[in-house]
Amino acid sequence: xxxxxxHDAVEAALxxxxxxxxxxxxxxxxxxxxxxxLLKAFGPQRVRNTPLAEGIIAGTAAGAAATGLRPVVDLxxxxxxxxxxxxxxxxxxxxxxxxxGQFSFPMVALAMTGGGWSVGAQHNHNLxxxxxHAPGLKVVMPSTPADAKGLMKAAIRxxxxxxxxxxxxxxxxxxxxxxxxxxxxxxxAAVRREGRDVTLISYAxxxxxxxxxxxALAAEGVSAEVVDLRTLKPLDEATILASVRxxxxxxxxxxxxRLCGVGAEVAALISEQAFEALxxxxxxxxxxxxxxxxxxxxxxxxxxxxxxxxxAARQLVARMLEAAPIW
Amino acid sequence: xxxxxxxxxxxxxxxxxxxxxxxxxxxxxxxxxxPFPNVCTSVGQEAxxxxxxxxxxxxxxxxxxxxxxGHLLARGADPGRMLAEVMGRSTGYCQGRSGTLHISVKxxxxxxxxxxxxxxxxxxxxxxxxxxxxxxxxxxxxxxxxGAACEGIFHESLNLASVWNLPVLYVCENNQWQAFVxxxxxxxxxxxxxxxxxxxxxxxxVDGNDVEAVCxxxxxxxxxxxxxxxxxxxxxxxxxxxxxxxxxDQSYVDPAEIEAWMAKDPIARLEARLLEAGELTxxxxxxxxxxxxxxxxxxxTFAATSPYPDPADLxxxxxx
Numbered sequence: 282x283x284x285x286x287x288h289d290a291v292e293a294a295l296x297x298x299x300x301x302x303x304x305x306x307x308x309x310x311x312x313x314x315x316x317x318x319l320l321k322a323f324g325p326q327r328v329r330n331t332p333l334a335e336g337i338i339a340g341t342a343a344g345a346a347a348t349g350l351r352p353v354v355d356l357x358x359x360x361x362x363x364x365x366x367x368x369x370x371x372x373x374x375x376x377x378x379x380x381x382g383q384f385s386f387p388m389v390a391l392a393m394t395g396g397g398w399s400v401g402a403q404h405n406h407n408l409x410x411x412x413x414h415a416p417g418l419k420v421v422m423p424s425t426p427a428d429a430k431g432l433m434k435a436a437i438r439x440x441x442x443x444x445x446x447x448x449x450x451x452x453x454x455x456x457x458x459x460x461x462x463x464x465x466x467x468x469x470a471a472v473r474r475e476g477r478d479v480t481l482i483s484y485a486x487x488x489x490x491x492x493x494x495x496x497a498l499a500a501e502g503v504s505a506e507v508v509d510l511r512t513l514k515p516l517d518e519a520t521i522l523a524s525v526r527x528x529x530x531x532x533x534x535x536x537x538x539r540l541c542g543v544g545a546e547v548a549a550l551i552s553e554q555a556f557e558a559l560x561x562x563x564x565x566x567x568x569x570x571x572x573x574x575x576x577x578x579x580x581x582x583x584x585x586x587x588x589x590x591x592x593a594a595r596q597l598v599a600r601m602l603e604a605a606p607i608w
Numbered sequence: 609x610x611x612x613x614x615x616x617x618x619x620x621x622x623x624x625x626x627x628x629x630x631x632x633x634x635x636x637x638x639x640x641x642x643p644f645p646n647v648c649t650s651v652g653q654e655a656x657x658x659x660x661x662x663x664x665x666x667x668x669x670x671x672x673x674x675x676x677x678g679h680l681l682a683r684g685a686d687p688g689r690m691l692a693e694v695m696g697r698s699t700g701y702c703q704g705r706s707g708t709l710h711i712s713v714k715x716x717x718x719x720x721x722x723x724x725x726x727x728x729x730x731x732x733x734x735x736x737x738x739x740x741x742x743x744x745x746x747x748x749x750x751x752x753x754x755g756a757a758c759e760g761i762f763h764e765s766l767n768l769a770s771v772w773n774l775p776v777l778y779v780c781e782n783n784q785w786q787a788f789v790x791x792x793x794x795x796x797x798x799x800x801x802x803x804x805x806x807x808x809x810x811x812x813x814v815d816g817n818d819v820e821a822v823c824x825x826x827x828x829x830x831x832x833x834x835x836x837x838x839x840x841x842x843x844x845x846x847x848x849x850x851x852x853x854x855x856x857d858q859s860y861v862d863p864a865e866i867e868a869w870m871a872k873d874p875i876a877r878l879e880a881r882l883l884e885a886g887e888l889t890x891x892x893x894x895x896x897x898x899x900x901x902x903x904x905x906x907x908x909t910f911a912a913t914s915p916y917p918d919p920a921d922l923x924x925x926x927x928x
Contacts, residue, residue, distance in 0.1 A: 306741070327741075331768070334768070336760065337730060337733065337764035337767075340729075340761065340764075340765075341731075341733045341734035341737060343734060344719070344731035344732060344733060344734020344735040344736075344737070345735070345737045347731070348719065348735045348742075349742050350741060350742070367727065367730065367761075368731075372724075376720065377925065377926070378925050378926045379705050379710050380706065380712045380714070381700070381703035381704075381706070381925065383701075383702070383712055383714040384714065384719065385928045417926050417927065419927075439928075440928030441927050
């Protein structure tokens with residue numbers, strides 16, 4: 282294990298995978314400028330700067346992926362993906378199926394999002410659920426440097442297009458990262474803390490908020506389990522359902538806004554498949570239906586807070602203690 | 609047929625154009641006869657397709673657009689498997705998942721038929737990047753229309769292909785119409801070729817209804833791309849003889865324009881040339897027509913008697 286920031290962990294994964302497979306290349310806005318280590322190790326053919334034109338970056342990745350390369354593209358900030366929706370959704374996501382399996386699209390699109398840098402709504406928009414809704418794409422959004430490394434390695438080795446979202450608020454947070462060639466499989470959630478009374482389900486930065494809430498709850502005798510989804514598509518349904526069947530209560534937490542968000546999907550999954558285990562309504566704590574503000578205090582308030590999560594958990598548990606009708 | 613790349617005789621060129629016309633006419637007939645998937649035909653644009661594709665080699669790759677039947681057939685695609693795809697049958701090139709508008713044929717190097725106008729332009733540099741990095745002599749040909757040239761991605765594509773020195777032969781089939789709108793309403797200037805120069809890309813405009821002229825221009829353009837490993841833009845000046853889609857409707861088109869272009873029909877022009885030169889007799893010509901029609905009838909029979917895919921497999925193959 283070694284201490285590394287999230288950002289450096291991603292870079293380490295890129296380095297290892299590019300060394301492992303000569304078909305892997307990376308290009309994007311400022312990629313060769315900012316990733317000097319990669320440029321030095323792998324040269325200007327495999328580490329390239331591009332125009333500030335997300336459509337052609339993503340399209341070029343899709344074309345290259347279909348014909349033998351394994352590109353990773355850096356599109357910088359998630360809202361910029363709006364300029365690449367056609368290439369990601371209509372081409373990379375659909376063309377394997379539409380070609381009857383003749384072509385595959387092994388590529389990774391990297392983008393940052395979330396509060397932390399006061400960059401405002403055209404740089405900060407948690408739109409990961411849009412891509413969960415699009416067939417043919419996989420979506421990951423890790424919460425720790427170790428997962429960032431392991432999931433990036435898995436994403437690069439996957440035969441499908443993977444959207445890799447990096448939480449801005451975590452970019453320079455350090456963490457323990459294995460120095461070995463450890464791949465974190467796509468589609469596997471992690472139970473970050475075990476508990477009996479309530480399951481807090483989250484991903485990326487708000488996983489840590491849930492852990493803080495769980496700590497506060499523990500002091501009061503409420504035992505919260507924290508599930509970190511890590512991959513949003515494919516979703517690890519088994520881990521989610523096993524946890525909720527154990528605790529009987531679920532709270533979904535994410536910075537992305539509520540309507541049709543990942544939390545809605547997980548809540549529907551639980552009510553469809555674990556309804557009999559529920560002892561309280563499923564709750565969601567999310568960002569509001571609003572563009573992300575730039576002002577630091579507003580930006581921080583946008584994401585769910587530990588106090589609110591702990592409060593919601595207390596409510597759910599108290600309902601049961603009072604043995605009152607719960608809904 | 610095998611992928612093109614060998615020198616074509618004038619009769620070969622004619623035979624391929626006739627096959628494309630017969631294919632499109634069969635589709636029109638199917639559509640008129642009853643419920644049939646929506647289709648966009650390439651009637652009138654056969655010379656552009658055949659002229660360019662006959663200049664290619666087996667190792668070259670093609671990306672094209674929703675009027676792709678000509679490109680596919682000229683490349684040697686089996687009309688039976690194409691029609692099966694159009695009719696949603698499991699024997700289609702894409703197992704019925706693409707339909708008429710998105711046929712790709714990996715074994716012939718046809719990477720994509722895009723119905724997103726400009727989708728082919730967005731993927732072309734990446735396909736060429738693979739060629740540049742993985743070796744091989746092949747070049748990438750990207751067919752698009754004047755409508756797609758008005759998309760931002762056209763400019764992004766040319767810029768990147770030029771900056772990165774990618775072997776893309778851009779072929780604009782300027783067929784005068786952008787869906788239901790004449791290009792004069794929506795495009796500055798008449799031609800797309802001049803838009804290449806600001807990106808440092810050489811270009812050439814050719815009479816797209818003269819298959820021999822197209823073939824000659826395409827050979828020259830492709831040779832330059834092969835040699836320089838840099839992009840080139842070839843504009844074929846042609847005409848869409850039918851409405852944007854079936855059922856055929858050109859009520860919004862000036863009849864004088866239609867008349868002028870029908871007089872330049874690419875097939876009639878080559879036929880007249882061959883008859884005049886004594887390379888073909890009237891009987892020989894009729895035999896070529898009959899041969900093309902028969903090939904398409906056989907293809908239609910194959911397609912119509914092919915099974916539909918199993919609905920149980922509807923959601924398979926989304927992920928690798």
